[in-house]
Amino acid sequence: MQSPLSEVVASELRRYREVRGLNREQLADACARYGAPHLTYSALVNIETGRKGKDGVRRRDVTVDELAVLARALGVPPVALLFPVGHADEVEAVPGHPAPVWDALRWFTGEGALPTKTDDTDRPWGVTNDDYADWRADRAGLTDYRWHDRYLEEWRVSRAEARRARSVAARDDAENRAAEAAPKLWDVRVRLREKGLRLPPLPDDLAHIDADGYRPDWSWTR
Known part of the structure; x- marks a missing residue:
């Protein structure tokens, strides 16, 4: 079962933090330098582990602004925190819609249409006419x-x-x-x-x- 993108970000945040040899205090300091002082040690713990905050809510979701800051602090493109290429086969690109990680990343960046799982054993992934038409329209240019x-x-x-x-x-x-x-x-x-x-x-x-x-x-x- 695939995890929501917010869960993926939490997992990849931990992975790249460890790859860089950073502890949470060091990452929090980097986030503060890049304009997100609220991403403190405690906030990072809550994102990575889902630990309850003071309001009793488990915080694993990350705002777009925070995603950009975390990516810069970790030295990776923001999209790498969303789509774990080389570390997973599939990801839940949108709720209830799994897709191969690389294809999901290409959809996210506008390079291809989002594939859908099919019942065809020879071609388990295919693009619907609507999804292809949306991508082909290139409305964002x-x-x-x-x-x-x-x-x-x-x-x-x-x-x-x-x-x-x-x-x-x-x-x-x-x-x-x-x-x-x-x-x-x-x-x-x-x-x-x-x-x-x-x-x-x-x-x-x-x-x-x-x-x-x-x-x-x-x-x-x-």
Whole structure:
């Protein structure tokens, strides 16, 4: 039986604290430095063990703000405290909905749809049409932002290769690959605008693709 994410955070908090060789006092001091002085020794005990607090309530849940502070104090991404990749096979991604840990993490970060357990012994996990449609819609624009990063990096790498090229042919090839990134970036930025999202900054050499008169050259795709 999978545990709720709040239980997972408690378990992973303890794991990474021990990996870092920190006792609870030291972790509490780090949390205070990072803006959460209320995460005291006693609070950490309550999170890790579920011990009753002064109000008689067992506290194992962690706020989003606390999750971020704990992750920074432990030197891991916040998502690592929620999804124990390499330490568990499944996790309860949402109440009553278990999923493979890696797939659940990818859903959480917007990289994939959330799978559901099936009765198929050959394919025990599958994605429903609704969940796939929700992910495909990319309402938050995360997939588009990732593609923007990828295309911009392709442009930077190609420009750097062009500068280092030792032959005209190698330079022209690199410059052509850099030029191919511009229409792809333009296309992603159109989608981001349509979603009402802020556009990532561009280097000055690419600022022209945001101009009203810009027309992307797709001839290289033919």
